[in-house]
Amino acid sequence: MESAIRPQTLISQLQSLIDAYEGSESEGTFYSPEAIRERVPLQIEDEPTPQDELMEILKAIVIRTPKTANRLFFNQLFGGKEDLAVVADMMVARMNNSMYTYKVAGPHVLIEHELLRKACDVIGFTDGEGTFCPGGSLGNLVAMVVARNTSVAGVRDHGVAGNTFTAYTSAEGHYSIRKNAGILGIGRENVREIAVNDRGEMQADDFGKQVEQDLAAGFIPFFVNLTAGTTVLGAFDDVTQVGAIAKKHGIWVHVDGSYGASVLMSKKRAALLPGIELADSVSWNPHKMMGVPLTCSMLLSKKKGLLIDNFSEVSDYLFQDDADELNPGMKSLQCGRRNDAFKLWALWKQLGNKGFEQRLEKQFLLRDEIVSMIKSDPAFELIIEPASLNVCFQYRGVASDRICSALDKKGFGKVGHGTFNRQHFIRMVIVNADLVPKDLEDFLSGIKVIAMGLQGEGK
Numbered sequence: 111m112e113s114a115i116r117p118q119t120l121i122s123q124l125q126s127l128i129d130a131y132e133g134s135e136s137e138g139t140f141y142s143p144e145a146i147r148e149r150v151p152l153q154i155e156d157e158p159t160p161q162d163e164l165m166e167i168l169k170a171i172v173i174r175t176p177k178t179a180n181r182l183f184f185n186q187l188f189g190g191k192e193d194l195a196v197v198a199d200m201m202v203a204r205m206n207n208s209m210y211t212y213k214v215a216g217p218h219v220l221i222e223h224e225l226l227r228k229a230c231d232v233i234g235f236t237d238g239e240g241t242f243c244p245g246g247s248l249g250n251l252v253a254m255v256v257a258r259n260t261s262v263a264g265v266r267d268h269g270v271a272g273n274t275f276t277a278y279t280s281a282e283g284h285y286s287i288r289k290n291a292g293i294l295g296i297g298r299e300n301v302r303e304i305a306v307n308d309r310g311e312m313q314a315d316d317f318g319k320q321v322e323q324d325l326a327a328g329f330i331p332f333f334v335n336l337t338a339g340t341t342v343l344g345a346f347d348d349v350t351q352v353g354a355i356a357k358k359h360g361i362w363v364h365v366d367g368s369y370g371a372s373v374l375m376s377k378k379r380a381a382l383l384p385g386i387e388l389a390d391s392v393s394w395n396p397h398k399m400m401g402v403p404l405t406c407s408m409l410l411s412k413k414k415g416l417l418i419d420n421f422s423e424v425s426d427y428l429f430q431d432d433a434d435e436l437n438p439g440m441k442s443l444q445c446g447r448r449n450d451a452f453k454l455w456a457l458w459k460q461l462g463n464k465g466f467e468q469r470l471e472k473q474f475l476l477r478d479e480i481v482s483m484i485k486s487d488p489a490f491e492l493i494i495e496p497a498s499l500n501v502c503f504q505y506r507g508v509a510s511d512r513i514c515s516a517l518d519k520k521g522f523g524k525v526g527h528g529t530f531n532r533q534h535f536i537r538m539v540i541v542n543a544d545l546v547p548k549d550l551e552d553f554l555s556g557i558k559v560i561a562m563g564l565q566g567e568g569k
């Protein structure tokens with residue numbers, strides 16, 4: 111058996127993998143599952159694999175991995191990369207601490223404190239708290255747990271028996287709300303999907319009427335999810351209006367800002383989220399708009415103490431030293447927990463608030479560029495004026511799903527499609543702050559070539 115890898119070997123191996131990856135990064139190439147299976151020996155054998163051969167296999171994998179930071183990737187609500195955050199995240203794997211106790215994580219607990227305090231500040235939670243979660247879906251779950259347990263005493267200990275809760279989200283809200291209701295014993299069918307207006311924002315009146323109806327029918331309305339940056343359109347629900355109705359009925363107001371809470375980093379763009387400080391909780395994923403590697407996600411709560419009340423367990427084997435405050439495992443969803451704070455902290459420290467503000471402004475300017483390119487070309491149609499960084503448009507006369515699929519299969523780039531008001535369209539997400547307008551122009555030209563080809567084929 112080979113001995114443990116020495117640090118110098120580790121760095122040179124990492125470097126050679128990065129070189130292989132970055133050498134392949136500039137262009138998009140599509141690899142089918144069959145082609146990958148044929149070219150890369152993925153099966154695990156009884157015998158060990160010699161180190162040199164293993165390195166070649168690792169390279170074969172990384173070069174075939176979809177590139178989410180190149181100039182052809184517009185498919186998801188994340189994209190691009192910030193080098194310092196990547197380096198910090200690599201270091202996290204090397205340090206391998208678990209974030210449940212100060213004893214095991216040391217300064218990283220204090221780093222988490224600083225980030226959560228800072229995030230509460232940005233939101234306007236003057237006496238708030240928070241926890242890092244493995245993504246926005248689970249941040250939303252944490253919020254729903256606290257809301258449910260707060261709405262009826264004893265649920266945490268005795269279960270939901272006899273109580274039929276109802277939760278509210280918009281028809282454009284993320285599917286995690288329904289999924290979480292299935293997990294929490296609330297029931298997916300007890301999530302009311304409230305209609306949206308023509309900008310994709312929840313209709314406050316419809317929400318109010320649905321709550322009245324549910325109360326009259328004996329349900330317990332406990333939670334409303336308002337989305338800051340909906341997944342498809344990037345729309346922002348009206349926290350002030352819906353929040354006021356919710357408060358009247360004692361309903362927990364959650365803002366799913368997994369995508370869009372990052373706009374708060376800019377004084378100008380924070381105008382998209384008036385009333386955010388009225389929320390009881392906010393999910394916020396810096397791994398989407400802020401260029402931090404996956405995953406980096408926070409759940410912030412307005413009132414201090416609720417997370418410990420709802421997530422702490424007695425565990426003598428684990429929490430042996432230090433005050434609860436220094437043992438974040440007392441208020442987290444998980445036990446063993448990856449350090450998702452260091453990369454965000456390193457980047458925030460590097461850029462400061464001002465750097466993030468400028469980065470966001472650049473994203474919005476790129477968004478404006480592509481919108482004007484689309485508007486000035488009669489072959490394209492802009493479906494809706496974008497509220498944030500999602501640009502929804504179509505190439506007239508060719509189905510958007512076919513265009514997206516053909517782009518991917520030709521290795522030209524990755525972009526997704528969506529539907530709103532029965533219209534089907536391409537959704538381009540402009541989160542990669544390293545792009546320049548020419549990249550967007552080239553991508554639109556590529557779409558055009560592909561679409562004209564499909565048109566020629568009569569599709």
Ligand SMILES: Cc1ncc(COP(=O)(O)O)c(C=O)c1O
Pocket residue numbers: 187244245246247248283284286337339340341366368369395407
């Ligand atoms: C609005 C919104 N909320 C929640 C999520 C889920 O976040 P995550 O993928 O981190 O679980 C997404 C994902 O795109 C989203 O768009």
